[in-house]
Amino acid sequence: MDRKSDLNNDWIVSPEVLTSWAQVRHENRTALTGSPKWRNYVDFLENILRKHGVIDVFKNCWPFERWYTSDDDANWSLVSDGQPVRVSHYDAYSGSTGPEGITAQLIYYDHDNPPQSIEDKIVVFPTLPHPEPPFDEEYLMYSTFNDYEYRSDDPFGPLFSYIDPAYSITFDTMYQLEQQFHVIAIEGGAVGLIKVCDMAYERTVGLYTFPVPALHDMPGLILDREAGAQVIADARAGKMATLRLEAKIEPSEAMQLIAYLSGKHYGTPQDEQILLVNHTDGPSITQDNGALGLLAIVKYFANIPQEERERTLTIFLDCRHYIPGMEPTHEDVSWLNRYPEAREKIVAMIHIEHLGEMDYREVDGRIEAVGLPEQSYLWVRDNQHLIDMAIQAVKAQDLRRTQVVAPERPGINGGIQQWWWGVGVLGLSEHHLDTGQPYLDIPGYGMAGFLGYYWTTASGIERWNCDHALRQIKTMTQLTALLMQAELSAIQPQ
Numbered sequence: 248m249d250r251k252s253d254l255n256n257d258w259i260v261s262p263e264v265l266t267s268w269a270q271v272r273h274e275n276r277t278a279l280t281g282s283p284k285w286r287n288y289v290d291f292l293e294n295i296l297r298k299h300g301v302i303d304v305f306k307n308c309w310p311f312e313r314w315y316t317s318d319d320d321a322n323w324s325l326v327s328d329g330q331p332v333r334v335s336h337y338d339a340y341s342g343s344t345g346p347e348g349i350t351a352q353l354i355y356y357d358h359d360n361p362p363q364s365i366e367d368k369i370v371v372f373p374t375l376p377h378p379e380p381p382f383d384e385e386y387l388m389y390s391t392f393n394d395y396e397y398r399s400d401d402p403f404g405p406l407f408s409y410i411d412p413a414y415s416i417t418f419d420t421m422y423q424l425e426q427q428f429h430v431i432a433i434e435g436g437a438v439g440l441i442k443v444c445d446m447a448y449e450r451t452v453g454l455y456t457f458p459v460p461a462l463h464d465m466p467g468l469i470l471d472r473e474a475g476a477q478v479i480a481d482a483r484a485g486k487m488a489t490l491r492l493e494a495k496i497e498p499s500e501a502m503q504l505i506a507y508l509s510g511k512h513y514g515t516p517q518d519e520q521i522l523l524v525n526h527t528d529g530p531s532i533t534q535d536n537g538a539l540g541l542l543a544i545v546k547y548f549a550n551i552p553q554e555e556r557e558r559t560l561t562i563f564l565d566c567r568h569y570i571p572g573m574e575p576t577h578e579d580v581s582w583l584n585r586y587p588e589a590r591e592k593i594v595a596m597i598h599i600e601h602l603g604e605m606d607y608r609e610v611d612g613r614i615e616a617v618g619l620p621e622q623s624y625l626w627v628r629d630n631q632h633l634i635d636m637a638i639q640a641v642k643a644q645d646l647r648r649t650q651v652v653a654p655e656r657p658g659i660n661g662g663i664q665q666w667w668w669g670v671g672v673l674g675l676s677e678h679h680l681d682t683g684q685p686y687l688d689i690p691g692y693g694m695a696g697f698l699g700y701y702w703t704t705a706s707g708i709e710r711w712n713c714d715h716a717l718r719q720i721k722t723m724t725q726l727t728a729l730l731m732q733a734e735l736s737a738i739q740p741q
Contacts, residue, residue: 252643252725258550259721260543262713268295268539269532269603269716273708277455277530280566281313281499289527289564293504295542296562299549301506309580313499314340314462314571318704322493325441325468325478327353328486333474335451336704337492338442338467340460340571341429348491349466351438355482356431366436369490371482372428373443373475377409377419384663389425390418393665394658395650396627397638402619403648407662412609415617416450417699424457424702429465439490440467443475449614453704455530461572466492473612501566503582505589508545510559520561521730522596522691524670526568531706533601534698536716538564540599543720544727557731561593565670574670583673583685595730595738596691598626598671599723603716604696606648614700620648620715621701625722626667626693628674628740629655632733633690640725644718655740667693676740690738692726694719 260268271291275284293304316322316337325332354368358375378386387393391407404410412419423444432440444451448471468490470478481488504527512518523544525537541562548560563582567574574581583590604621607614623646627637637651652664655675667675676688696719700706730738 252640252721254721254725254728255550258547259724260546260717262717265539265543265717266713268542269536269708269711269713272536272539273532276532276707277318277704278528279315279530280501280528280570281311282315285528289502289504292527292538292542292564296506296545299546301508301545301562303507305505307503307505307582307585308500309577311499311501311570311577312462312496314494314496316492316494323468324348324491325488327478327481327488332470332478333448334468335448335471336454336469338429338440338469339456340462341467341492342464343494344439344466344490344492346491346493348489349439350487350489353478353482353486353488355479364435365432368437369439369441369488370432370435370437371441371443371478373479374423374426374445376445377422382407388663388666390422393652394660394662395652395664396634396659397641398650399641399647401648403622406660414608415606415699416609416614417606417621417697420446420450420699420702424454427456427458427460429460429463429467432465433463437465440465441470441478441490442467443470443472443479445472447471447609447612447614448473450609450700453530454702455704457702459569459571459573461576462496466490468492501570501577503566504562504564505582506562508548508556508560509553510556511554513559518559518592519594520559520592521727522561522563522593524563524565524596524598524673525600526565526670528566528569530569530704531701532708532711533604533696533701533706535568535600536602537600537695540602540720540723544597544724547724548727558594568670590685590687593687593689594735595689596671596674596687597723597727597730598669598674598691598693600669600695601698601701602696602719603711603713604698604701605710605712605715607700620712621696621699623649623694623696623719624665625649625651626671627651627653628690629653630690630738630740633692633738636726636729637692640722643725644722646718646722647715669693669695688740690730690740692723694723
């Protein structure tokens with residue numbers, strides 16, 4: 248027994264087992280909904296859940312159109328002014344050129360002085376530089392270290408300030424990644440686009456498009472700053488280029504997996520359920536491996552006899568985060584919207600994403616390890632008891648570089664706290680993002696590492712840290728135990 252947390256260490260997943268689970272995720276990246284690798288990963292998750300006693304496994308399915316191309320550059324390329332160009336990745340869900348590609352004149356897109364017409368051109372978009380302070384609220388929220396209830400005694404950057412990628416690439420990568428230019432290209436009648444990121448090649452290779460757009464017909468490619476410099480020069484000079492992106496669209500099936508580790512009142516009107524939620528689709532080992540954390544929680548509580556489990560654990564593994572258009576596009580068919588009666592017994596929530604991440608920086612065009620975990624957020628609803636227990640759990644598990652945040656109220660310095668992102672926002676009563684999720688307004692916790700190097704398909708198990716992932720899992724297991732036993736009246740959000 249761990250005296251600091253009252254966890255039974257014999258029931259915690261071992262490092263060896265957790266590593267074997269991570270290896271499955273590693274071998275099945277990129278796991279995008281409907282793909283063979285995604286099906287392999289979801290089958291694995293289901294088998295482990297069944298092994299640990301879940302019942303009433305239910306698969307909520309619906310048809311959708313799956314877009315895909317090759318993981319390597321076999322089906323995508325760029326030739327500019329007669330010279331082949333190193334391409335980092337493709338722009339996801341962006342149509343297809345066919346094997347011959349599209350040959351057209353390049354045109355440079357100056358954000359301060361846009362060209363009068365981009366019609367019938369291949370548009371070269373450089374990413375926008377970071378703004379100068381004072382920053383607007385959106386930049387403060389997405390691209391800086393925010394306020395908090397508590398944070399571990401580790402190096403963090405200054406609050407609400409620009410974070411240089413030489414310190415950590417996390418916020419810079421996110422800032423550039425979110426600059427999607429296909430809408431401009433489509434509205435202007437272009438025939439293709441090239442996005443040039445102000446990043447080293449190691450940061451852009453395999454960089455997956457996010458937020459994930461709906462299917463569209465504007466073929467796009469992504470370049471690093473070095474390869475992009477010559478293409479920018481060619482675009483300024485009006486040179487010709489051939490952009491090739493061969494992709495296919497096929498009918499496929501999406502599936503959300505729901506299962507139950509039954510509590511002592513399961514199947515009766517007295518049953519109360521804790522929702523364990525995350526998504527199963529993503530391009531790298533940690534985007535997303537949160538389901539492995541949920542497996543570990545189920546494994547832990549499976550050691551307790553059903554008659555002693557005060558509440559049921561309801562596992563909800565979503566599949567809409569990297570599907571074309573993301574969650575809002577498939578809102579009506581989602582489990583809790585198709586079956587609203589399933590909400591009635593849900594009284595609390597645990598949400599886990601992005602486990603075992605380490606931080607990286609870019610120095611002189613190289614990516615190197617910082618030597619610290621990627622900063623993590625432990626979100627909590629606005630209830631002081633829940634917040635106090637979260638802080639206690641972080642301390643008990645010696646969880647490094649973690650901020651406990653309650654987004655619904657100002658932090659200890661009076662500033663905004665990091666917004667609750669991911670599928671866990673369904674536990675809120677309202678949120679500033681339209682996620683296509685019903686809001687349950689229940690007590691709950693969420694855990695996620697932020698994302699720096701992990702947006703890329705190149706991120707595998709060699710960039711995953713088992714010890715850090717295990718500490719995150721133990722923290723969330725400890726908080727699940729709290730939700731199992733707590734008087735609901737004492738943990739309701741304010």
